Amino acid sequence: MSGPGNRAQWASNLGFLLAAAGSAVGLGNIWKFPGKAYEGGGGAFILIYIAIIALVGATVMLAEFIIGRATQKNAVGAFCQLRPAWKWVGGMGIFTGFIILCYYSHVGGWVLYYLCGYLTDAAAISADPTAYFYRMLGVGSGFPWGGAGLFPLLFAALTVFVVVKGVAGGIERLNKVAMPLLFLLLILLMVRAVTLPGAMDGLRYMLQPDFSLLTWNDVLVALGQAFFSLSLGMGIMCTYGSYLSRKENLGRNVGIICTLDTLVAVLAGFTVIPAVFATLSASGVGKGAGFVFTAMPGVFQAMPGGVFWAILFYLLLFFAALTSSISLLEGTVAYLTEQRGFSRKHASLALGVILFGIGLIYTLSQGHADIHGIWLDKNGISYPIFGDMLEFLTDRLLLPLGGLLFCIFAGWVWGTKNGIAEVRQGGRFRFPLAGLWSLLVRFVAPAAIACILIAGIVFG
Numbered sequence: 001m002s003g004p005g006n007r008a009q010w011a012s013n014l015g016f017l018l019a020a021a022g023s024a025v026g027l028g029n030i031w032k033f034p035g036k037a038y039e040g041g042g043g044a045f046i047l048i049y050i051a052i053i054a055l056v057g058a059t060v061m062l063a064e065f066i067i068g069r070a071t072q073k074n075a076v077g078a079f080c081q082l083r084p085a086w087k088w089v090g091g092m093g094i095f096t097g098f099i100i101l102c103y104y105s106h107v108g109g110w111v112l113y114y115l116c117g118y119l120t121d122a123a124a125i126s127a128d129p130t131a132y133f134y135r136m137l138g139v140g141s142g143f144p145w146g147g148a149g150l151f152p153l154l155f156a157a158l159t160v161f162v163v164v165k166g167v168a169g170g171i172e173r174l175n176k177v178a179m180p181l182l183f184l185l186l187i188l189l190m191v192r193a194v195t196l197p198g199a200m201d202g203l204r205y206m207l208q209p210d211f212s213l214l215t216w217n218d219v220l221v222a223l224g225q226a227f228f229s230l231s232l233g234m235g236i237m238c239t240y241g242s243y244l245s246r247k248e249n250l251g252r253n254v255g256i257i258c259t260l261d262t263l264v265a266v267l268a269g270f271t272v273i274p275a276v277f278a279t280l281s282a283s284g285v286g287k288g289a290g291f292v293f294t295a296m297p298g299v300f301q302a303m304p305g306g307v308f309w310a311i312l313f314y315l316l317l318f319f320a321a322l323t324s325s326i327s328l329l330e331g332t333v334a335y336l337t338e339q340r341g342f343s344r345k346h347a348s349l350a351l352g353v354i355l356f357g358i359g360l361i362y363t364l365s366q367g368h369a370d371i372h373g374i375w376l377d378k379n380g381i382s383y384p385i386f387g388d389m390l391e392f393l394t395d396r397l398l399l400p401l402g403g404l405l406f407c408i409f410a411g412w413v414w415g416t417k418n419g420i421a422e423v424r425q426g427g428r429f430r431f432p433l434a435g436l437w438s439l440l441v442r443f444v445a446p447a448a449i450a451c452i453l454i455a456g457i458v459f460g
């Protein structure tokens, strides 16, 4: 980023696109999405997810970009400028992003652990991927100093380092290569996964939508997943939009980012779920949180040069996770430095320590939720639902709520006239979907979010 005065700006539209897509494409697409799609019944979940992205996700993303670019401020600053009474919405978003980062950085650490595992002792992973996964979490073997303790710490330290040093520019350049590579690799892995013996059942699960299996809770999960995956509902895209020059077309950017992000998620789903059916025994199938760690090794094993592909996969996943976690930390740090007067270094370091601590409970509770007897029990403390609780609070409550408030603000409080003018820039850009966007942001998206939120919580 570079720019006149003290307000940074993306050097080009490509820089912005890469940063926004780098924030969107991450663990949400490859680690979370396949597990959620599996638990939500496969094909039906995916169709609902795509409908939500098209009708709600893209609408909210454009609203966030508009508010950010119109004010050239971070989420809290933007609301302060337009309607100060709304600044708490920005604050809520920052809180949500930080809670997400607590567990996100730990899963990033798991990726790092697998990367090192494949580099040093691939045979140990291939021998029994599920056992390897639980060993990392320390299930049955005391505190996992060398696994879920050390590697998430490394990942958090790296995130803090990048945010303190502001070397995001280098990471962005790296992303230019890493993202297309990840995309190509996913296509290759998908072809291998769906041709594994036994994968057909998985493919059928994905291609034959059975809506009778879908509950309101699944729809709410799809909504939360859409917000999570597109980095919406917490003002991060608002902040990213604020660094964008008025010479760029917001509508087109929204289309590109939503399409890319959804493609990566769906590709990952069509890779991981057939692999789950092909490689995991019935007892191993059950919880989606570990699929990318427990089922993918089976795909690598079935490929010539599998260790090479595995290293490449976890390396690219690591970069995708890092660019997303940087954006999450940057959101909170930008607030603490710009609005609260903290130094960048102190804010990043203090947040790093807190997020590692909270995330540790998440990591340990993962093992506990599946297998009893984890060390936490021996100390008389147990957090069996801590991980689920964090996800419930963020994905199913705060993100949809944040998205709803952004819609109400853009549609009713600040008004769509202002929003459409911000996109059109006095006629520089055509915005043929202006009428549709008005309808979506004022009526369809808020009503859909509110209905799904209430039905998901009340009827489950």
Ligand code: PFF
Residues within 6 Å of the ligand: 023, 024, 025, 026, 027, 028, 029, 097, 100, 228, 229, 230, 231, 232, 234, 236, 324, 325, 327, 328
């Ligand atoms: N969208 C990222 C992913 O799918 O992995 C996660 C994320 C990044 C969520 C940034 C929220 C955010 F602000």
